[in-house]
Amino acid sequence: MAIFPPVPRLLDAALRAETVVRVERVDGASRDGRVLALGRRWVLLAQLADIGHPDGITALRLRDIDHVTPAPLSQRASAHHVNWPPDAPAVDLDSTRAMLASLLxxxxxxxxxxxxxxxxxxxxxxxxxxxxxxxxxxxxxxxxxxxxxxxxxxxxxxxxxxxxxxxxxxxxxxxxxxxxxxxxxxxxxxxxxxxxxxx
CATH class of the missing domain: 2.30.30.100 (SH3 type barrels.)
Structure with missing residues (x-):
């Protein structure tokens, strides 16, 4: 059985390297995007859809994430977008209440x-x-x-x-x-x- 590095470590590496990743949840849903910020309980992504189209900002709960892998096709497509990714908003990602209060x-x-x-x-x-x-x-x-x-x-x-x-x-x-x-x-x-x- 393959052993994957802990999810927060992979997200932190993607944040530092400014790379696009695919985040897969335990329920099978997946999101491509650039990591904008990382907290103790949530991660903030500049989301991409349909092979590289900007699609807003999404916060994902860390405990629901199963895998984090590179997304090279979305990475290449995103390079053509001007003014993307957006700047990270000032969001507290250390708890759900704090995230909602600071994001919305x-x-x-x-x-x-x-x-x-x-x-x-x-x-x-x-x-x-x-x-x-x-x-x-x-x-x-x-x-x-x-x-x-x-x-x-x-x-x-x-x-x-x-x-x-x-x-x-x-x-x-x-x-x-x-x-x-x-x-x-x-x-x-x-x-x-x-x-x-x-x-």
Missing amino acids: TADTLVGIECIDEPGQRWYGLPHALRRRHLDLWELSPQCTWHATESSWRLSSLAEVAIGDRYGTTLGSLAAEPPLAPADSRWAHETDPSRADGGA
């Missing part, structure tokens, strides 16, 4: 994936970050807003994506959300400096 704002359309529901991604606007849950005003694939917010356990989150092409298109076709971002609890209560601990 009340008007950030975010896509989330859960490790126990592979192949599914939900989009919405952050509404509240509670002790163990993330509340979203969810946006359906038909570009309509749910009437009430949905709640997601922090411990179930495996991936958090912003600025991806699908989500950007979805948001551009949607009507105004049920609650203006300025009125969201997120805008008034979420303080990255207090987002300690968590999953």
Whole structure:
């Protein structure tokens, strides 16, 4: 049986070498991208899709990553893009709560994936970050807003994506959300400096 180096060490090497890698989760999902930042519990990627097209920024939970391997074709394709990869935002990747609090704002359309529901991604606007849950005003694939917010356990989150092409298109076709971002609890209560601990 092959023995693979620990995932954080491979991600750190990719961060230092500025190389594109393929990150494979334990559920079989994979993402190509450039490592922008690495923390104790999450890694931040400038994601590539369809052989080298920029596709936003995604945070992946380290414990759900199975393999990290070079992605030479995406590496070659990405060399043709101007102003890519983007600069790493100031994100605290040492806990789930801190990552969400520092990455998201009340008007950030975010896509989330859960490790126990592979192949599914939900989009919405952050509404509240509670002790163990993330509340979203969810946006359906038909570009309509749910009437009430949905709640997601922090411990179930495996991936958090912003600025991806699908989500950007979805948001551009949607009507105004049920609650203006300025009125969201997120805008008034979420303080990255207090987002300690968590999953």
